[in-house]
Amino acid sequence: MRIVLIGAPGSGKGTQAKKLAAKYGIPQISTGDLLRAAVAAQTPLGLQAKAAMDAGQLVSDSIVLGMMEERLNDKDTQKGFILDGFPRNLPQAAALDTILNRMGRPLQSAILINVDFDLLIQRITGRRTCRPCGQMYNIYTSPPKIDDHCDLCGGTLHHRADDNEDTISNRLRVFETQTEPMVRHYQIQGKLTVIDGSDDINRIFIRLCKAIEQSTLSNLEIARLKKTLNDSPPKVETFEKTTKLEQKAKELLDITETNPEVPPLQSSSDAIKEATTMAVKKKARKSAAKKKVVKKKTTAKKKAVRKKSAKKKAVKKKSAKKKAVKKKVVKKKGRKKKSVKKKAVKKKTAKKKGTRKKKTAKKKVAKKKTAKKKARKKKAKAK
Numbered sequence: 001m002r003i004v005l006i007g008a009p010g011s012g013k014g015t016q017a018k019k020l021a022a023k024y025g026i027p028q029i030s031t032g033d034l035l036r037a038a039v040a041a042q043t044p045l046g047l048q049a050k051a052a053m054d055a056g057q058l059v060s061d062s063i064v065l066g067m068m069e070e071r072l073n074d075k076d077t078q079k080g081f082i083l084d085g086f087p088r089n090l091p092q093a094a095a096l097d098t099i100l101n102r103m104g105r106p107l108q109s110a111i112l113i114n115v116d117f118d119l120l121i122q123r124i125t126g127r128r129t130c131r132p133c134g135q136m137y138n139i140y141t142s143p144p145k146i147d148d149h150c151d152l153c154g155g156t157l158h159h160r161a162d163d164n165e166d167t168i169s170n171r172l173r174v175f176e177t178q179t180e181p182m183v184r185h186y187q188i189q190g191k192l193t194v195i196d197g198s199d200d201i202n203r204i205f206i207r208l209c210k211a212i213e214q215s216t217l218s219n220l221e222i223a224r225l226k227k228t229l230n231d232s233p234p235k236v237e238t239f240e241k242t243t244k245l246e247q248k249a250k251e252l253l254d255i256t257e258t259n260p261e262v263p264p265l266q267s268s269s270d271a272i273k274e275a276t277t278m279a280v281k282k283k284a285r286k287s288a289a290k291k292k293v294v295k296k297k298t299t300a301k302k303k304a305v306r307k308k309s310a311k312k313k314a315v316k317k318k319s320a321k322k323k324a325v326k327k328k329v330v331k332k333k334g335r336k337k338k339s340v341k342k343k344a345v346k347k348k349t350a351k352k353k354g355t356r357k358k359k360t361a362k363k364k365v366a367k368k369k370t371a372k373k374k375a376r377k378k379k380a381k382a383k
Contacts (some may be wrong), residue, residue, distance in 0.1 A: 001024055001079070001080030001081075001108065001212065002080050002081060002100070002105060002106070002107050002108045002109075003020070003080070003082050003083065003084075003107075003109050003110075003111060003212065004083045004086070004087070004096075004107060004109070004110045004111070004186075005017050005082060005083065005084050005110065005111055005113065006110060006111065006112045006113070006171055006179060006182070006183065007085075007112065007113035007114075007115070007197065008115065008117075008120055008175045008176075008179075009114045009171055009172065009175065010115070010120040010121075010124040010127070010168075010199065011113045011120065011197050012113060012115075012116075012123075012197055013084055013085065013113050013197075014030070014085070014136075015136070015201060016086055016201075016204060016205060016208055017030075017082045017084040019205050020082050020205075020208060020209075020212070021082055024080065024188050025211075026076075026080040026081055027074075027076050027077060027082070028081075028082045028084050028268070029068070029072075029077075029081055029082065030083075030085055030086065031064055031067075031083065031084070031085060031086045032085075034064075034068065034071055035049050035053075035059065035064075035067070038067055039053075045063050045067050045070070046067075048063050049063050049067075051328075052161065058280065059243055061092055061095065062092060064086070064092070065092070065095050065096070065099065067088065068096070068099070069099050072099065072100070072105075073103075074104065083096075086182050087182060088175075088177070088178055088179070088182075089178040089182055090178075090181040090182045091268065092182075092183055093182045093185050093186070094185070102187050105126040105350060106217055106238070107191060108191065109193060109211070109212060109215040110186035110191045110193070111192075111193045111194075111195060111208060111211055111212075112183060112192060112193070112194045112195070112350040113195055113197035113204070114194050114195065114196060114197055115196075115197040115198050116198060117169075117172055118200055120172060121161065121165055121168050121169065121172075122140055122168075123140070123141065124168045124213050125165060125168065126138045126139040126140040126141070127159070127160070128144070128148075128158065128159055129153055129157065129158050129159075129160070130150035130152070130153065130155045130156075130157055130158070130344070131156060131157075131158050131181070132150070132155035133150060133151050133155060134151045135150050135151070135153075137150075137157060142201075144157065145245055156325055158236055162338070176323065177356045193211045193215065195207050195208060195211060218353075223372075235359055250260065253367060254343060261332065301335040317378055
């Protein structure tokens with residue numbers, strides 16, 4: 001539910017925005033609150049805005065739009081939001097459309113709370129605000145029980161200096177000139193709803209809720225028509241454009257309002273309930289699909305890791321086998337070399353022993369010969 005509330009100062013759009021936010025559970029966003037929060041938090045945009053305000057200048061559209069984009073990215077705006085008093089002119093409206101379309105969350109409805117200028121002047125001049133708690137009163141339409149004191153906290157009520165007739169008349173003229181092109185812009189888009197804001201607050205609120213529910217119902221019907229067209233495209237080219245779909249949805253809405261027997265659009269509340277259930281189911285399907293995708297990815301990753309580890313193990317085993325084979329070959333070669341060396345050493349030692357024996361035998365033979373010669377010589381001398 002993405003809504004813009006448009007209204008002149010004193011039209012009651014702020015009060016209605018708070019009531020709508022409480023009913024539908026979506027945040028109310030106003031430029032004043034954004035500026036105060038950004039300045040208090042001393043964000044970069046807040047510091048720029050403070051510098052402009054301190055210099056007595058208006059805060060530029062670029063700063064305001066930057067703050068708005070940051071706020072619309074917060075989690076609490078995912079279900080929807082109510083823009084209170086923004087945009088104020090056609091350039092801001094066009095820039096807001098660009099931001100929301102980029103986010104994929106275009107504006108659904110722009111509601112203009114229309115109030116006569118004389119009544120607006122009476123409302124604003126009679127406006128009183130409690131300084132401690134911020135509660136608002138009007139001495140003409142909703143006065144406090146005790147004059148100049150808040151009913152909630154008992155604080156003193158404050159009357160703004162610029163809430164005088166001349167200032168208000170000027171502000172209303174500026175509002176009219178700036179807002180008229182913007183209102184036409186939303187009217188061309190088929191998003192504008194005009195509500196009489198001169199009635200009682202509660203009755204205005206009922207009208208607002210009905211307008212919002214009808215716009216939600218129209219969006220639901222457009223979605224249904226798109227789905228049926230996608231499932232079974234007609235032979236004749238009908239409802240090809242979004243504008244035609246919107247027209248058909250409005251026709252169906254009129255039929256359901258005049259003929260209560262037509263299911264399933266007996267009331268806007270039923271349609272909203274159906275829309276919420278459809279959204280919940282869609283989210284559930286998306287989350288289930290995401291979980292399946294995540295599971296597939298995780299299993300695929302695990303398998304890939306297992307394959308890699310198995311490959312590494314196989315490579316390690318192969319390398320280990322190769323190393324073992326190499327070691328065996330090296331050991332065999334070493335053994336062979338050792339045996340060859342031993343044999344060569346044995347041969348050498350055997351040769352040495354043989355030569356030694358031969359030498360010793362020769363020596364013995366020589367000794368014997370010399371001994372025999374000596375014996376012969378002795379015999380000869382004896383004779």
